[in-house]
Structures are given as C-alpha cells and as structure tokens.
Amino acid sequence: MxxxxxxxxxxxxQVTGAGMMDCKKALVEADGDFDLAIENLRKKGQKVAANRADRDSTEGAVIAVVNDAKTAGVVISLNCETDFVGKNESFVKLAQDLAALALNYTNKEDFMNASFDGMTVAEKLIEQTGVIGEKIEIASFERLEGTFVGSYIHAGNKIATLTSLSANVPGAEEAARNVSMQAAAMSPIALNEAGVDQAIIEKEIEIAKDLLRQEGKPEAMIDNIAKGKLGRFFKDNTLVNQDYIKDSSMSVTAYVKSVDANLTVTGFKRVALG
Structure with a gap:
C-alpha cells in the first residue's frame, strides 16, 4: 500500500477543491495514484449529482462580464441549492472564473464543453457538486454584442444585466451601466414595442377590454380605450419607454439622448436567480 x-x-x-478527508480517502482508495484519485472524486460528484437531480437550485451567483473592447458581454448564472453556498467566497470566485471563460463562447453548449481546470466545464460542475454536496449547474447563459456594451451586477450577485448602445461616445460607459441598472431594477419584458410578443399584446388588450366592460363602458368605445391602455403597458414594460429610475421626469430614451443626441439603446440581457 x-x-x-x-x-x-x-x-x-488544491486541484479539486475537495475537503481534506475526501482527498485522503480518494488517495487511499486509489493506492496513491493521483489521477485515479481525481477520477474517484469525480465519480463521487456524479453520484451526488444523480441523487440531487430533482432538487431545486434557485440560489447562487449571477455574473456579467464584458470584453476589453466593450463590444460583447455575457451573463451566466451559477446556481446551487442554498443561499449559504451562493454567498460563499469560493463559490462566487468560481462563478466569476466561469463567466470570464464564457466570454469566449457564443452559446451554452460550446461553453459547457470548454476546457476548465483540466476538465470540461460540465465535468467541473459535477466535481463541485461532489465537493459542496449540493446540485450545481449553469442555469443561464446570455450573450450580447453591440457597438458598445456595458454591464451591471446587483448587490449580492442576485441579478446581472448587459446593455448595448449604438455608439461609443463620451459618457457611453456610465450610460450603459445606468441603463443596465434600470433593466435590473425594473425587469422590462422587451427593449421596445416591436420586441413584445404578439400573444402578450393580445392578452393585455383582452384584459383591458374585460375591465372596461366591468366598469360599464359602452361597447363602441372599448376597442379604442383598450388600445390606449396598451400604450401604458408599453411604457411600463419596455426598457426604452420606461421612466428613468434616476430621474422620473424623463424616459430611458430621453436619458440616453441627454448623453448624446444620436445615442440609442440597441439591446439588453437580464438574468436573475430563481
């Protein structure tokens, strides 16, 4: 022996992040074979993952990162089962490292197959499931590209957002961060009216009509009044039309144009835990 x-x-x-006793046990079982010990720890992770597959992983850390050129960004959500683990410094560091890697990929599938710490991202998650004892997964992967991209991470890593602007002008970085903060706080369903799904629009119109009928409005007036109420729905729920959270006297569109007359918001991504 x-x-x-x-x-x-x-x-x-150091290599696996597993506890001292788990590492010692894995080495003993492998008779000192380092690679076999790593494999044993991975198998333990697979067993834990299988046992916890039906658990909810609604806690964790959401991280947004942007490339040096400010032309692309990603948001990932590394999820776990408990808030205690989600706030752990090493867990947040893992989420940050994974987000930095994710910046090099355009879709979740390629990212999950990417090399990380001598294994794939998918294998790393299984390993960490064994180490932590909770279900660990990448619940969200969102990428945004544009002429200028900025980001915002809400305190506690519960929500993260990306915003793209039409130009890299003086003040663009602050503007992109402020609009990203807006998206985090106000949870818009789309960038503008054109981005709202037609089924949602039709549902809102029907809800408005039902309410108007309950109020006793004449049937001949209902269609026009309902469409007017739809305008309020767009104002409340589309990013560029919302009241700007730092100055409710202007819309998000007006705020961006106050930075530069030709500047517009071209896209956003928002990821939240849960």
Whole structure:
C-alpha cells in the first residue's frame, strides 16, 4: 500500500477543491495514484449529482462580464441549492472564473464543453457538486454584442444585466451601466414595442377590454380605450419607454439622448436567480 503524505492530500485538495478527508480517502482508495484519485472524486460528484437531480437550485451567483473592447458581454448564472453556498467566497470566485471563460463562447453548449481546470466545464460542475454536496449547474447563459456594451451586477450577485448602445461616445460607459441598472431594477419584458410578443399584446388588450366592460363602458368605445391602455403597458414594460429610475421626469430614451443626441439603446440581457 502506498504511503499517503499530507503533501499529497494537500495537492489533491488544491486541484479539486475537495475537503481534506475526501482527498485522503480518494488517495487511499486509489493506492496513491493521483489521477485515479481525481477520477474517484469525480465519480463521487456524479453520484451526488444523480441523487440531487430533482432538487431545486434557485440560489447562487449571477455574473456579467464584458470584453476589453466593450463590444460583447455575457451573463451566466451559477446556481446551487442554498443561499449559504451562493454567498460563499469560493463559490462566487468560481462563478466569476466561469463567466470570464464564457466570454469566449457564443452559446451554452460550446461553453459547457470548454476546457476548465483540466476538465470540461460540465465535468467541473459535477466535481463541485461532489465537493459542496449540493446540485450545481449553469442555469443561464446570455450573450450580447453591440457597438458598445456595458454591464451591471446587483448587490449580492442576485441579478446581472448587459446593455448595448449604438455608439461609443463620451459618457457611453456610465450610460450603459445606468441603463443596465434600470433593466435590473425594473425587469422590462422587451427593449421596445416591436420586441413584445404578439400573444402578450393580445392578452393585455383582452384584459383591458374585460375591465372596461366591468366598469360599464359602452361597447363602441372599448376597442379604442383598450388600445390606449396598451400604450401604458408599453411604457411600463419596455426598457426604452420606461421612466428613468434616476430621474422620473424623463424616459430611458430621453436619458440616453441627454448623453448624446444620436445615442440609442440597441439591446439588453437580464438574468436573475430563481
């Protein structure tokens, strides 16, 4: 039987992040074979993952990152089961490292197959499931590209957003951050009226009509009044039409144009836990 030293255990712990006792046990079972010990820990993670597959993973950390050129950004949500784990410094660091890697990929599938710490991202999540003892998964992956992209992460890493602007002008970075903050706080369903699904529009019109009938409005007037109420719905629920949270006397569109007369918001992504 191979002699397992404290240095061996510590090395395995540094590589995998597993606890000292788990590392020692894995090395003993592998008779000192380092690679086999890593494989044993992964198998443990697979077993834990299988046992917890039906658990809800609604806690975690949402991280947004933007490239150096400010032309692309990603938001990922690394989810776990408990708020205690989600706030853990090493868990948040893992989410940040994964987000930095995600910036190099355009879709979740390629990202999950990307190399991370000598294994794929998917394998890393299984490993960490074994280490932490909770279901760990990438619940969201969103990418945004544009002429200028900015980001915002809400305190506690519960919500993160990206916003793209039409030009890189003086003040664009602050504007993109402020609009990203707006999206985080006000949860718009679309950028503008054109982005709202037709089924949602039809549903809102029908709700308005039903309410108007209950109020006893004449049937001949209902269609026009309902369409007017739809305008209020767009104002409340589309990003560029919302009242700007830092100055409700202007819309988000007006705020952006106060930075530069030709500047517009071209897109956004919002990811929240839960």
């Amino acid at each position: 191979a002699t397992i030293t404290a240095a061996d255990v510590n090395k395995l712990r």
